[in-house]
Amino acid sequence: MLTEKIKRSYYPLALIAAALLSGCVEEVVDNNTTTTAAAGDDTDPPIITLLGANALTVEAGTVYTDSGASANDAKDGDISANITQSGVVDTSAPGSYILTYNVSDAAGNAATAVTRSVLVADTTPPAISLIGSSPQTVTLGASYSDQGATANDSFDGDISASIVATGSVNTGAVGSYTLTYNVADSAGNAATAITRTVNVVAVTLPADVTPPVITLTGANPQTVALGSSYSEPGASANDDRDGDISANIMIGGNVNTASIGSYTRTYNVSDAAGNAAAQVTRTVTVTEAIPPVITLSGDNPLTLEAGPAAYSDPGASANDNVDGDVSANIVMSGTVDRTTAGSYTLTYSVSDTAGNPASATRTVEVSAATAPVITLSGANPLTLEAGPAAYSDPGASANDNVDGDVSANIVMSGTVDRTTAGSYTLTYSVSDTAGNSASVTRTVDVSAATAPVISLSGANPID
The missing domain is CATH 2.60.40.10 (Immunoglobulins)
Known part of the structure; x- marks a missing residue:
């Protein structure tokens, strides 16, 4: 095929040989030439081209978006998608950052790395905003309290605490006063100073006719x-x-x-x-300096039996020769632990309107807890014969060492069915005022009914 092409060429043989040595041959037909590339090794690296500016300045605190790069290879064409980028840009930390772009073609030829320099800098000054209005008007002689201002920076955030206010307001003199507010961020960017005008004015009041x-x-x-x-x-x-x-x-x-x-x-x-x-x-x-007289209600000393019930004080009254009945002003101090045996002291104090004090004390003796004693009336156990008659309980009595006879407080529980033979239990319970409780039981045995026995007088049978 190549020989046929050479035969059809009008070029000299030497020129054809040179073309063969260079890896290509020209086919000339009807005065038209075509150049065909022969296959060979790919040794040319791709070329990387940055997109966007280099070096690049970015405002601190903003979002950095990289413009990227493109890559072209003589054989593979556009291989931009294969570019690898290394390095980061931290916009929260001002400084200089380097981004590096690398790529290789299919033959492994590495491009010359390209870098982009990115400078992160805080160049935006903070902004100051007044709190409250300007101008402000203050009445002569009144007090003035400045409302201050706020300052915000795109990078540092709220820097209101760094604001420096200059100027003063003399409310004792009519006039116009200027307060100036300045601040700079951590990068030294100074805000545009703002001012507040405070006008001190005199007020003409109507005649004062109101008495104090x-x-x-x-x-x-x-x-x-x-x-x-x-x-x-x-x-x-x-x-x-x-x-x-x-x-x-x-x-x-x-x-x-x-x-x-x-x-x-x-x-x-x-x-x-x-x-x-x-x-x-x-x-x-x-x-006359005569103190009130306190009179205790109830016993003194007062003896109580230990028990769960809370202590209830009988109280006291007080009378003054000038103020009369001052019982409502009595203050009692001290406590009584009703659950613990012992001697307790309560103090009652009162003063009249002249400041004359009076006091009295009560001793409360709490004795060891003793439960009431219950005594059953009648037999125990009690034996009865079954029959139609209702059960009548003999009852019980109870006595307490403090409260005395508490029989009326006895509560009996349980029942006896007189019509049915069996053993029944009755429980008798009582408590004293201290809350100490006692109980006893009675057993009632109901025996089966037995018919009467009849004995005949005289002979039986009788002839």
Whole structure:
């Protein structure tokens, strides 16, 4: 075939030989030539081309998306899909990162690796936002509390705590004041400073015609013991314009604790406009220093038997020569453990309005627990003959070492069927006021019914 082509060629033989040596031959037919490549070894590596910029700067905190690369091989064509990329870009950590791209063709020829330089940098300044309005208006003499501002950075997040505020507001002088807020992020990017304007203005108030109000501190009236000292509780005063003017209150009237009687204290004050408050008075009564008298209810000492029942105190009453019945003010201290035998002390305390104290004590003796004793009436066991008559129980009695006769509290359980022979059990139970319980049983034996025996008098039979 090749010989036939050579025969048909118009080229010199030397040129044909050269073509054969170079691995290709030209076929010329009708003045048209065709070049055919002969098979040979693939030694040419592919070429990698980056897509996108190199070097590349990425904002810290954003998402990095790589543009990738393409690869072309003289024999295999487009082998971009085979490219391997190594290296990572961490946008959470500013710095310089290198990405490397490699590929080989089907013959194993490795391309020259290509790299991309990616710089992660925080270049965005934070943004400051005012809390509250601007401008703000403050009344002359009032207090001003700045609401502050917030700052947010694309990389550092909330950096409000780093804000530096400069400037001041003098609410004692009419004028316009400027507060400036600045902040920079960790990369040194400074935010655009923002300002707040605070205007201090004078307010013309209408004439002050409202008087202040006086409020007494402590009780009114008060009672003081003869010969004691009187301590003035004082009073407070408030004005709608001047505020707290308690320090300006004038107190009049004396209390002579050396002499029994009733004394009057007066309280007066005026505001800055001269409006006088309504006078307030307090009555102080000096009485003889006699404490209240406490009277215990119930026994003292009080003896109880140990048991599960809770302790119930009989209480006490108290009477004062001035205040009268002050029983409701009695405070009892101490406890009684009814479950544990022992001696307990309870203290009753009370004071009258003059502060005269009184106290009394009660001793509570809790003795060891002793249950009541139940005594059955009638026989035990009790034997009866079966019959139609109903069962009538002989009963029982109970006595307690503390409560005495508690027979009325006995509860009997169980039944006896008098019509049916058999053995029956009755249980008798009782508890004392301390909760100590006792019980006994009675056995009732019902025997089978026996008919009467008749004995004849005289001969039987009779002739």
